[in-house]
Amino acid sequence: MNWVAALPMYNVTPALAHDWRALLDHVHRRLRPWLEARGDTLAIVDPATSLDEFWLRENLLLSQTCGYPLVKALAGRVQLVATPVFSVDGCAGGDYRSVLVARTAAGVTSLAACRGLRAAFNNPDSNSGMNLLRSAVAPLAGGRPFFASVIETGGHLASLQVLLDDRADIAAIDCVTFAFVLDKLAHLGRGVVEIGATRSAPGLPLIASKRVPPDGIEALAIALADTIAEDRPLAKRLKLDGFANRPLDDYASILDIETDAVKRGYPRLA
Incomplete structure (x- = not known):
C-alpha cells in the first residue's frame, strides 16, 4: 500500500505547518520497519482534495479531523488513532473548548449581552466554531x-478577521487555535476581547483508514508518543504534552451537545 499522511487542522502559520510536517517526518522514520516489512510506502502530502474526501481515502495512514465530522460524516468509516493533549487551558486529558471572543468595540462582556449582534462561525461541520x-x-x-445575522467564514482565522473588519461581533474560536494566534498572529488578537468559554469536548482526533491493520494503529500511537517524548523543542512549539488513548465512545458527547441544543428549540445557529 502507498499510504499518505497529513496534519492540516492547526496549520495556523507557515512555520507551524512546517512543524506539523516535521512531526510526521519523525513518525515516518519510526514507522519504517513496519512499512518495509509490508513492502509499503508513506508519502506526507498536502491534501489536493477537500478534507472530507481526503479523510475517507482508503490509503490514509494518519490525519486529523474535527470531532463533529468524526461522529457524523466519518462515523464508522475511519479509525481513531489518538487524541492530542495540548498545553493550553481547557485541554487536560485530550479535551478542548472554544474561546468566545467579541469585537472590542461592541462593548460586551458576556455572551448574554450579544443578543441582537452579528455572529461569525467557520464551518457548519465544526464542533468548535x-x-x-x-x-x-x-x-x-x-x-x-438570538443573533441579528450569522456569517460563515470558512476558517477560524477568517472569523477573527471579520470581527476586526466590523462585519461580525462575536465568534467561538478553538482554544488551541486561539493560543497559537496570540503567540504568532497577534494582530488578529488585537481588537477582540474574550467574553467566556464554551463547555469542553474531546479534542480533534487523529484518524486512519479502516484499511490500516491493528498493528499499524499500535505502531502509529507508539511513534507519536516517542516523537513528543524525544523532541521536546518541537513539542513545545506545537504546544503538545502528548497523546491520549481515548475510546471512540467519548466522542458521542459531541452528538449529545447537538441533541441538547435541538431539545432547547435551537437546532441551528441563528
Whole structure:
C-alpha cells in the first residue's frame, strides 16, 4: 500500500505547518520497519482534495479531523488513532473548548449581552466554531433567533478577521487555535476581547483508514508518543504534552451537545 499522511487542522502559520510536517517526518522514520516489512510506502502530502474526501481515502495512514465530522460524516468509516493533549487551558486529558471572543468595540462582556449582534462561525461541520457556540447560545435563545445575522467564514482565522473588519461581533474560536494566534498572529488578537468559554469536548482526533491493520494503529500511537517524548523543542512549539488513548465512545458527547441544543428549540445557529 502507498499510504499518505497529513496534519492540516492547526496549520495556523507557515512555520507551524512546517512543524506539523516535521512531526510526521519523525513518525515516518519510526514507522519504517513496519512499512518495509509490508513492502509499503508513506508519502506526507498536502491534501489536493477537500478534507472530507481526503479523510475517507482508503490509503490514509494518519490525519486529523474535527470531532463533529468524526461522529457524523466519518462515523464508522475511519479509525481513531489518538487524541492530542495540548498545553493550553481547557485541554487536560485530550479535551478542548472554544474561546468566545467579541469585537472590542461592541462593548460586551458576556455572551448574554450579544443578543441582537452579528455572529461569525467557520464551518457548519465544526464542533468548535458552530456546535459549541450553538450549545452556549441555546439556553439564552429561548427557541428563537438570538443573533441579528450569522456569517460563515470558512476558517477560524477568517472569523477573527471579520470581527476586526466590523462585519461580525462575536465568534467561538478553538482554544488551541486561539493560543497559537496570540503567540504568532497577534494582530488578529488585537481588537477582540474574550467574553467566556464554551463547555469542553474531546479534542480533534487523529484518524486512519479502516484499511490500516491493528498493528499499524499500535505502531502509529507508539511513534507519536516517542516523537513528543524525544523532541521536546518541537513539542513545545506545537504546544503538545502528548497523546491520549481515548475510546471512540467519548466522542458521542459531541452528538449529545447537538441533541441538547435541538431539545432547547435551537437546532441551528441563528
